[in-house]
Amino acid sequence: MIKNSFSQIYTYKNTKLFGLMPNNKAVSQYTLTNKNGMECSVINYGATITAIKIPTANGEKTDVVLGFDTLEDYINSFDLPSAPYLGTAIGxxxxxxxxxxxTLNGEKVQLTKNHKSHQIxxxxxxxxxxxxxxxxxNEDINPSITLEYTSLANEENFPGELNIKVTYTLTENNELKVTFQAKxxxxxxxxxxxxxxxxxxxxxxDIASQKLFINAKNILxxxxxxxxxxxxxxxKNHTFDFSSPKNCPISIDxxxxxxxxxxAxxxxxxxxxxxxxxxxQPGVHIYVGGNCFGQIKGKENADYHPTSAICFETQNFPDAPNHSHFPNSVLRKDEEYLHQTTFKFEKLQP
Known part of the structure; x- marks a missing residue:
C-alpha cells in the first residue's frame, strides 16, 4: 500500500504524467495490472478510466473502452456538440x-442548467x-486505487458539502470493482x-453485432x-426487451x-x-454512442462514431428527486452513500 498526504507526490511505479490542467495542476495516469495481465488505467481528471485491456491470444491485449490519448482531448471533449463523458465519474x-x-425538506432547490432547461x-x-x-x-493482490473529491456546499447549487471517494479494484478474477462512498x-x-x-x-x-442481455422487465x-x-x-414485446441476448441497439438512451x-x-x-x-443500484441507464463528430480523435487515432460503444450507467433513476415513488435519492446528513458495481470479464472457449 502506498499512502501519502494530499500534498505529496506518488511514486507508484506504474504512473506517468498525463498532462497539465489550465490551472497547471499535474494530472497523472495510473495503471493497475493483475496476475493475469489484465490492465486498468485511470487518470485523476474526472476519476476517469482511460483503458481496460483484456489479454487475448499471442500475448496481445484488447482495449475494451473508449478514451483519448491526451488530457487536452478529454478537456476539449466537453465542448463537442454532445459531450461524451468518456470513462468519467458522474455526479x-x-x-x-x-x-x-x-424540493428537499420543503424548500425548492434550483440547480444550474446545462441541458436546455434541465440539468444532466x-x-x-x-x-x-x-x-x-x-x-x-494498493499494488498487491487485487490492486486498487482510491481517488477523492470534496464538492463544496452549493456547487452547481446542490446543498451540503459532499466528500466522495471512488475505488477501482482489479481482482485476480478479472473483475473491475467500482465502489463509490460519500458523506x-x-x-x-x-x-x-x-x-x-x-x-x-x-x-x-462498432458495437452493433455484440450480444446484449439486460435483467429488466420495465424501462422508465x-x-x-x-x-x-x-x-x-x-x-414484453418491446424493441428494448433484452431479456434474451440479442444484438446491441444502434440508438438507445x-x-x-x-x-x-x-x-446485464x-x-x-x-x-x-x-x-x-x-x-x-436499482437501475442501469443504457446508452450507445461515443460520437466525437470528427473533431477529436480517439486513442490510437480512432474515429469514434454514434455506434462506437455502449455505456452501462448503473445508478438510481434519473429525476428521482421529483418522483416520491422512485427509489430514495436523498442522502441525509452524516449518513453514508455506498454504490458498488462490478464489471466481470471472461474469455469464453470457441
Missing part, C-alpha cells in the same frame, strides 16, 4: 433532473471535469455512476426530452429497472470476451 447527480430543480450529469462542470486527489494505491454535511441528493463506453471487439470498432417512460414521466413501460444484482451482459463473438455487470 453529483447522474442523468437528467427536470427543470434543474427539486451534475451540471456545468459536475465531477467529470474536476481534479481528484489520489489517496491510496454530506447537510441533507442533499446524490446519484453517482461510472461512464465508461465498452466495446469488446476493441475501442476502434420518458418525455421527448428524455425526462422520466414517473411511469414505467413494460418490455433509456433507464432499465433492474430485477436483481446481475444487471455483453458478449463478442469475435473476441469471445464476455462482460457481466453486477450492481447494488
Amino acid at each position: 453529483r447527480y447522474a442523468g437528467r433532473i427536470n427543470n434543474a430543480s427539486f 450529469h451534475g451540471g456545468l462542470e459536475g465531477f467529470s471535469r474536476k481534479f481528484w486527489e489520489v489517496t491510496s494505491i 454530506s454535511s447537510e441533507d442533499t441528493v446524490i446519484n453517482l455512476t461510472q461512464h465508461s463506453y465498452f466495446n469488446l471487439d476493441g475501442h476502434a470498432k 417512460e420518458t418525455t421527448t426530452e428524455l425526462i422520466p414521466t414517473g411511469n414505467y413501460t413494460e418490455l 433509456n433507464t432499465f429497472v433492474l430485477e436483481g444484482k446481475e444487471a 451482459t455483453l458478449y463478442s463473438e469475435n473476441t469471445k470476451i464476455k462482460m457481466t455487470v453486477f450492481t447494488n
Whole structure:
C-alpha cells in the first residue's frame, strides 16, 4: 500500500504524467495490472478510466473502452456538440433532473442548467471535469486505487458539502470493482455512476453485432426530452426487451429497472470476451454512442462514431428527486452513500 498526504507526490511505479490542467495542476495516469495481465488505467481528471485491456491470444491485449490519448482531448471533449463523458465519474447527480430543480425538506432547490432547461450529469462542470486527489494505491493482490473529491456546499447549487471517494479494484478474477462512498454535511441528493463506453471487439470498432442481455422487465417512460414521466413501460414485446441476448441497439438512451444484482451482459463473438455487470443500484441507464463528430480523435487515432460503444450507467433513476415513488435519492446528513458495481470479464472457449 502506498499512502501519502494530499500534498505529496506518488511514486507508484506504474504512473506517468498525463498532462497539465489550465490551472497547471499535474494530472497523472495510473495503471493497475493483475496476475493475469489484465490492465486498468485511470487518470485523476474526472476519476476517469482511460483503458481496460483484456489479454487475448499471442500475448496481445484488447482495449475494451473508449478514451483519448491526451488530457487536452478529454478537456476539449466537453465542448463537442454532445459531450461524451468518456470513462468519467458522474455526479453529483447522474442523468437528467427536470427543470434543474427539486424540493428537499420543503424548500425548492434550483440547480444550474446545462441541458436546455434541465440539468444532466451534475451540471456545468459536475465531477467529470474536476481534479481528484489520489489517496491510496494498493499494488498487491487485487490492486486498487482510491481517488477523492470534496464538492463544496452549493456547487452547481446542490446543498451540503459532499466528500466522495471512488475505488477501482482489479481482482485476480478479472473483475473491475467500482465502489463509490460519500458523506454530506447537510441533507442533499446524490446519484453517482461510472461512464465508461465498452466495446469488446476493441475501442476502434462498432458495437452493433455484440450480444446484449439486460435483467429488466420495465424501462422508465420518458418525455421527448428524455425526462422520466414517473411511469414505467413494460418490455414484453418491446424493441428494448433484452431479456434474451440479442444484438446491441444502434440508438438507445433509456433507464432499465433492474430485477436483481446481475444487471446485464455483453458478449463478442469475435473476441469471445464476455462482460457481466453486477450492481447494488436499482437501475442501469443504457446508452450507445461515443460520437466525437470528427473533431477529436480517439486513442490510437480512432474515429469514434454514434455506434462506437455502449455505456452501462448503473445508478438510481434519473429525476428521482421529483418522483416520491422512485427509489430514495436523498442522502441525509452524516449518513453514508455506498454504490458498488462490478464489471466481470471472461474469455469464453470457441
